Amino acid sequence: DTAVSQTPKYLVTQMGNDKSIKCEQNLGHDTMYWYKQDSKKFLKIMFSYNNKELIINETVPNRFSPKSPDKAHLNLHINSLELGDSAVYFCASSQEVGGRASEQFFGPGTRLTVL
Amino acid sequence: GNSVTQMEGPVTLSEEAFLTINCTYTATGYPSLFWYVQYPGEGLQLLLKATKADDKGSNKGFEATYRKETTSFHLEKGSVQVSDSAVYFCALSDQGAQKLVFGQGTRLTINP
Numbered sequence: 001d002t003a004v005s006q007t008p009k010y011l012v013t014q015m016g017n018d019k020s021i022k023c024e025q026n027l028g029h030d031t032m033y034w035y036k037q038d039s040k041k042f043l044k045i046m047f048s049y050n051n052k053e054l055i056i057n058e059t060v061p062n063r064f065s066p067k068s069p070d071k072a073h074l075n076l077h078i079n080s081l082e083l084g085d086s087a088v089y090f091c092a093s094s095q096e097v098g099g100r101a102s103e104q105f106f107g108p109g110t111r112l113t114v115l
Numbered sequence: 116g117n118s119v120t121q122m123e124g125p126v127t128l129s130e131e132a133f134l135t136i137n138c139t140y141t142a143t144g145y146p147s148l149f150w151y152v153q154y155p156g157e158g159l160q161l162l163l164k165a166t167k168a169d170d171k172g173s174n175k176g177f178e179a180t181y182r183k184e185t186t187s188f189h190l191e192k193g194s195v196q197v198s199d200s201a202v203y204f205c206a207l208s209d210q211g212a213q214k215l216v217f218g219q220g221t222r223l224t225i226n227p
Contacts, residue, residue, distance in 0.1 A: 004158075031213065041153070041202050041220040048214055055213050090158055094215075102208065103149060104215055106158035 003027050004107040006091050012113045013081055020077045021110045023091030031055075032074040033092040033104065034066060043090075049074055050096070078112075086114045117142045121205050121218035128195055129226050136190040136221050138179075138205035146207040148172075148181055148188040149215065153202045162190075162203070197225045 004025045013019055025032060033056075034046040048056035049068040063079045074091060091107040122137040140146065147166045151159040163172030168183035177192045188205060205218040 033214070041222065043159075043204065043217045043220065045214055050213065092159075096213070098210075102147070103161045103164060104159075106151075106160070108158045 004091055004093055004105050006089075006107040006110050008110060009108060010111050010113075012115065014115055015081055015083060017081050018077070018079045019081060019112070020075055021089055021091075021112075023074045023076070023107055025072055025091075025093040025105070027093055027095075027105060029093040029095045029105070030071055031094050031096060032068065032071070033094075034074065034076050035090040035092065037088045037090060037109070039087075047074075047076075081112075081114045083114050086112055088112070117146070117207060117209050117212065117216045119205050119207055119216055119218035121203075121221050124202075124221040125224060126221060127224045127226065130197055131194045132225075134190070134192040134195045134199075134223070136203055136205075136223070138188045138190065138218060140186050140188065140205075140207050142186075142207055142209045144210040145183075146209045148179070149206040149208070150177070150179055150188070150190050151204040151206060151217075153204065153220070155201070159204060195223075195225045197227050199223060200225045 031050045033048045046060045047066040052068045065077045068074045088109045090109050092104040094104040118141045149164045150162040152162045153159045163174040165172040165181035171180045179190045202220045204220045206215045
């Protein structure tokens with residue numbers, strides 16, 4: 001039983017294209033996240049949604065647009081892909097406990113390669 | 116603001132060696148602290164956590180103690196195995212914060 005799943009696992013595309021990555025969690029959590037991990041493994045938070053409401057938007061180009069149709073899903077759409085968008089994108093979820101983010105559960109990642 | 120600093124990698128050890136990966140933090144409140152592990156080609160998994168001062172988190176032979184006086188949460192293991200080769204991330208969650216703050220990750224390689 002996969003807790004946090006992402007599709008696709010690999011995505012290879014040309015510069016200028018538009019692509020989407022999907023994420024689903026079956027843990028009943030109320031908060032979901034998107035992270036970008038570069039080639040040096042540095043992890044950077046991009047967005048966070050709590051009960052379908054955007055709560056974190058960290059200096060990300062507006063070519064990136066998250067969408068949360070319900071609290072179990074958080075998708076990431078990227079317009080006009082650039083070479084620098086090549087990275088591994090991770091989805092995660094957590095349940096807020098006592099007014100703070102608790103441990104996060106991560107998906108397996110989507111490796112995006114822009115040619 | 117909140118931040119996490121980990122020891123620079125990469126770290127290379129022989130099997131059965133003792134491991135320490137240092138982690139120090141800066142937080143405005145009383146954070147919860149976490150260690151995550153990322154095996155090659157996979158997402159991050161929670162390894163252990165501690166939610167208050169002097170708590171010790173442990174899992175799979177790894178341990179870390181929440182030291183408020185030194186603002187540290189160092190990861191230790193007495194005898195590492197080749198299968199422990201991975202990237203390790205220290206992270207914190209502060210009161211009122213809606214996200215985790217991660218360190219830069221430390222790549223660990225264990226040679227047989």
